[in-house]
Amino acid sequence: MPENRGRVLLAYSGGLDTSCILAWLIEQGYEVYAFMADVGQEEDFKAAEAKALKVGAKKFFLADLKREFVTELIYPAVQANCIYENVYLLGTSLARPVIARGMIEIADKEGCDFVSHGCTGKGNDQVRFELAFYGLKPDIKVIAPWRIPEFYNRFAGRQALLQFAAEKNIPVQQTVAKPWSTDENLFHISYEAGILEDPNTTPPDDMWKLTTAPENAPQEPERITIEFKGGLPVKVVALQSGKEYTDAVDIFNALNTFARKHGIGRIDIVENRFIGVKSRGCYESPAATILRVAHMDLEGLTLDRNVRALRDQFTTIALSRILYNGHFFSPEREFITSAIPTSQRTVNGVVKLKLYKGNTVVEGRYSDEGLYDAAQSSMDELGGFEPTDTTGFILIESIRLKKWAQSKIAKGQGGVTAKDVYGDH
Template structure:
């Protein structure tokens, strides 16, 4: 059997690589996606081949991740449960898609991942896999206790030592992390008690407020049809633009959140996230829309945000309902073109200016000093018609 394994080279996936060969006599193709996690990936292919993989693919998909996943999601202003910018959620379907591309290219029969049976990632990986190849075999070892009897790190280390397989294991962090171009997450360990404050030494992508710049910084972000294309007048590739905004957000301590969210599997989970560039981008996009989008289009799109965000969170990126919503979102963004000026200061993003050749903002209409073609007497009938049902109700109550 030929299996594509989601591989990082760490303890867990080194065990999986060996276990797949022993359990299934499998030909294992290791796959590692570079989505901006800033981890050292050099030597990964050599390590995988040394431990028995028939092939190892280290795949830089940062540009695709930003262009085809982060930016379309940002066009929708997707925020899960009002707080979470979906940093981990949006990376999973792309990683799973690339794994399935390799399955099809290599004629593999199965994929294997190390996601646990409690979390969301198992769902995100597998929904994507089934959407692409309905008959794919999925090996999820942590859901196979009879065949995969490991209880923790000690068992895994002993397993590798017995087979003479070296695996350098760093001191275990008191939490788990996941990083990409959009964010970094921290979960588990000492963070499982929602009363515990995260230690300042934990943070990676943002400076603490006490070390943030003491002077505000003004920046401009340019959009074309709801997609960011430049920062301070400099055209940037999607991934480069995200890195630039992450740097700016870091310096001003922007983008930290500490939340308890509802997992798809039913349990509540405490998560801590840093999303510096995404937080800046979301504020800028909202500001751009405010002068370019028709009121009813905006309100209708906004009513779809909870559904869209839930689909992303739950792993339904490749579902027809998400694709239908995306088409509506893209239509809503046709006029969202122009520039937004922001002030970054001490953890906050302030919108201070916006302009567009497609702006619907008419200063003459709203001015207190000019009529601007607006007949104020028209408001009398407008108000009376809107009040009709209220007046009828009041008359009935007063009888």
């Protein structure tokens, strides 16, 4: 029997990697406690607990972190319109700070010498988890098996893990026939690895777990309204049934149900990982997709133009990068998130939506904020200012452009033909 090398709290998912890591850590002489976070994934937690204890974990901890996940991570990201590389809604990134905090809380309480995770040595999650661990408990020690030569040389690929699991009688959902990896939470599910590593391979239809294929979605659309206060969703109404949802978690669950039924939220992308490599990932983010459409639409009605521009250029981009790169427990994140409530003070109102075959269509919006003036905007009536006032506005705006054109003409670079304007191509 190997010498006891200390107590480890392992971030356990019940899947292939962490089940094998649990058995391997025991082989190495560690006393292993298993930690599992309930962040809304569809999981048989009792079965996962039984599996962890069967493999050899001394204790199993399950932390229900769904409400913390929704209120502290998801909704601020909705307020800031967070998105990575214009397409990824950051579902995996958002869950990591919550899981890490819950894990460090247990590790501290149980006197664990180490924490461990099953993140690969080429992925983003190893960075996210470990930076979060150190940001919360600077003296914690981390065991990252996929960066330990004795581990990754022994398990050089997922097939070796499957074989090890079979030898240890560890049941796993992944099979040789479907070798892709998933990560699921209330916000989304991700798919990567295996056949998906070829970016030109079309994902098989049976891969998608959450959403109905848009072509198979109902022929009749679903209509809902979402009410926001301070940029946060506070009420969802299903217009056909009249059912209302007002609790933060209930709202997100309801939107997930609607979106999944109508095939909303699938993406297939190649993204740039923080460590510098490109990665193909497929994601389903049902409720988040609806919320993003509704929130951005309401901002058009209620948010001052310059506030919106500054928020888009500063908060949205910076917070998205902070989340993706794993810098949540940092001074810059605290600084950025402190600005979100101020930017959202006027984002109050209701958005009416139609959900239909993969699409979220805005059919109307309403607010009492008063930034929109129908009379000022109307092409059919005068209101707010005289049309002649615009003449001075245009003259002032044209000063810079006139000077630029005059300088080009003086240098012999002027002209009005297509070739003069666009040059040779």
